[in-house]
Amino acid sequence: MSDSSLHPDRSESPAGLYVHIPFCVAKCGYCSFASYPCGGAPPAGYLDAVRQEAETLARHPLVRGRAFATLFVGGGTPTIYGGEELAGMIRHCRGLFDLAPDAEVTVEANPNTVDEAKLADLRRAGVNRLSIGVQAFSDRLLGQIERRHTVAQALAAVRAARAAGFANVNLDLIYGLPTQGIDDWRETLAQALDLSPEHLALYALSVEEGTPFSRREARGELALPDEETLLAMEESAYLALAGAGYERYEISNFARSGLRSRHNGNYWRNGAYLGLGAAAVSCLDHLRFRAVAEPDRFAALVAEGRQPWLDLEGLSPAAAFRETVIMGLRLLAGIAVDELEARFGVTPQAYYGSVLDRLMDQGLVAITDGRLYLTPRALPVANQVLAELV
Ligand code: SF4
Structure with missing residues (x-):
């Protein structure tokens, strides 16, 4: 199948x-995200720069007239800013962009940067x-x-969220931590479930190049759980969460009915x-x-x-098609073949040919009900x- 037979995405x-x-109180040892440690004092001018960029982009031909269904303020640690500062920036964005009245609006928070008053502002x-x-x-x-x-x-942050009126709370947890045993992980899961969050995201620790953890690993100073323990951790999580009524809808994400992350969806x-x-x-x-990663440079530009x-x-139709398949396969329900064909004019069977046949023969990928x-x-x-479908 030649890539030229695809047409651009029509969705x-x-x-x-x-x-x-991009600011945090301090940098965690494993973190490879775009975040900069700043103690408790993030630069006041950064949010002004974001507001200004929002004003410019709202008028941009790629953005003007576009409808938005979700807003996600992530980091870093967004809640390192004061409640009114963050709330002001969010209101500013709401005023500039065509955000649906029922939009899902998420803010990421770290437990040491929230209290009930700040969350009430949000x-x-x-x-x-x-x-x-x-975690x-x-x-x-x-x-x-x-x-x-x-x-x-962490417990106080969840209590504060409930007291401030949040009815949709996600907890991020990480497993495979140094010196973590299966009982530690079961205890973390049990405490998380006790709090009845609407959504849970479970990530395996990944040691990324350039982080303090990768240097500790190179020196043999990182006592990470072995493969077998990791698999047991995953298995125990899936059982515990299914037993508590959560649906695993994406490789790492679990939700109560109707409460999947729309933004990540x-x-x-x-x-x-659109990212600001x-x-x-x-x-x-x-x-x-x-955008450039350094906040100072971003603000200066x-x-x-x-x-x-x-x-x-510029993404070619073929690159966009492959990305759509790969991202869609992260969802446990997978991706509708006819939707792919409507978007790109080709089916995965025709595009991937023998590669897909082999994965299907190996029982790794399947097509059921389209x-x-x-x-x-x-x-x-x-x-x-x-990786075989990239
Ligand atoms: S809080 Fe998150 S973004 Fe900030 S340093 Fe830690 S892992 Fe990175």
Whole structure:
């Protein structure tokens, strides 16, 4: 199948809006995200730069007239800013962009940066979903990964969220931490479930190049659980969460009925999104662009009236098709073959040919009722399977 037989993506669903806040109290040992440690004092001018960039982009031909279904303020640690400052920036964005009245509006938070008053400010600005980076319910393990908060602060953050009126709370947890055993992980899961969050995201620790953890690993100082323990951790999580009524709808994400992440759902469908702020990525009309990562440089470029974009990449229909397949396969329900064909003019069977046949023969990928999906057997090795379809 030749790539030239694909046509451009014809989907026109509402886009997602993302705002990146690249500051944290301190840098965690494993973190490879675009975030800068700043103690408790993030630069006041950064949010002004984001507001200014929002004003410019709202008038941009790629954005003007576009509908947005979700807003996600992520980081870093957005809640390192004061409640009124963040709420003001969110209101500003709501005023500039065509955000649906029932939009999902999420803010990421770390437990040591929230209290009920700040969260109430966010609720008043229309934030209706809070995603809290808890990671582990063990002060010993939080210390191991150099998080700056405690279990008590995580519990207080969830209580504060409920008191402020949040009815949709996600907890991020990480497994496979140094010195973590299966019983530690079961304890973290049990404490998380006791809090009845609407959504849980479970990630395996990944040691990324350039982080303090990769240097510790190279020196043999990182006592990570072995492969067998990791698999047992995954298995125990899936059982515990299914038993508590959560649906595993994406490789790492679990939700109560009707409470899947809509913002991330748009990424998994490879929909359009606009990113504001340093290091934020946008993908609109098959053009992908990324802002400079350094907040100072970002603010300086915006102040000069220049676009803070680092690169602008045009996605070919074939590249967009492959990305749509790979992202869609992260969802346990997979992706509808006829939707793919409507968007790109080709089916995965025709595009991938013998590669897909082999994965199907191996029982890793299947098509049932018109949907292409990863089989349960493929889920523990999902990254390797998806790499075959890149
Ligand atoms: S809180 Fe999150 S973004 Fe900030 S340093 Fe830690 S892992 Fe990175």
